[in-house]
Amino acid sequence: MNQEKMTSSSSLTILYDTIRWEEKALYEAAKKKGVHVTNVDCKNLFIDLNKKNSEFSKKTIIQRCVSYFKSLHSTAALEGLGAYVINSLHTATLCGNKLFTHMVLQNAGIETPKAFSEESALLALEDLGYPAVIKPTIGSWGRLIALLRDKDAARAIVEDRAHMFPLYHIYYFEEFINRPPRDIRAIIVGDRVVAAIYRYSGSDSWKTNMALGGHAEACPVTNEMEDICLKAASAVGGNIVGVDLMEKEQDGLIVHEINNTTEFKNTVKVTGVDVPGLMIDYTLSLGKK
């Protein structure tokens, strides 16, 4: 979390491809604090990758692209030209891939669902057991995540994937976690967990993604949760991240995902915490270090 870069503390750039509630809230929070804020549409961004003394050098940029690939590549280009991007390329690379995140969390001693990744997918599932969850290593909003209740379901999914883009030939399975019908999204800004929500599954779904019609409620931030979340954020080098946790029966809180351009609309709505204002304050404070 301690990245030392030269930044301009009185101005910042928000890089977006779509202005959602979150991007507008960040923009308005920055303006309210008297910050000179520029919104840059990544879709119109032209970056000379070889330019010396680039106009992006030493700029503080909050990366908010909703597109994973746009976000990753623009972060790489801008950081390479000397901009200070929140979150960094290192963080984006780790958080954007579930298998990468899994390994980092495991090595940091943070509980995360048991997982397998094998060429021989069905053999791996025999070891993991059913039910199991198959996830694409890159992807969001619950897309292409499937609950495999038995070998027949697994065989059907694996066969389908054989006809898909090679990314989907990397089989990443997680144990199915027995938990209440909810998970937790905690928002970490610097070295604080500033707010957390429970995300409840929508009707007819076991997935808790808000994009799939679930609903949110405020979740108290316990010392245990704060400790786990800060360790998880540190493991990926994240400045501002959303950590997703599940309440595993008997074992307690486990981390299953870290989001480097986290959504926070529902968090603000149900907790009343000024998350965008805290994000702007933190970003500016980094520039002063």
Next chain:
Amino acid sequence: MAKCPECDAEIRIPADSIEGEIVTCPDCGASYELLKTEAGFEIKPAQVVGEDWGQ
């Protein structure tokens, strides 16, 4: 106000709108992105949700 290119309905553009923001036609539900021009805001069809979107 802007006219929806799909169904011709009036789309209200809030006073605090910013460039890049998404507005939705109240009649047909089509989404548009706001473009700032000298004359005010214009609209263009918004990107559909991409396969790699989300967090």
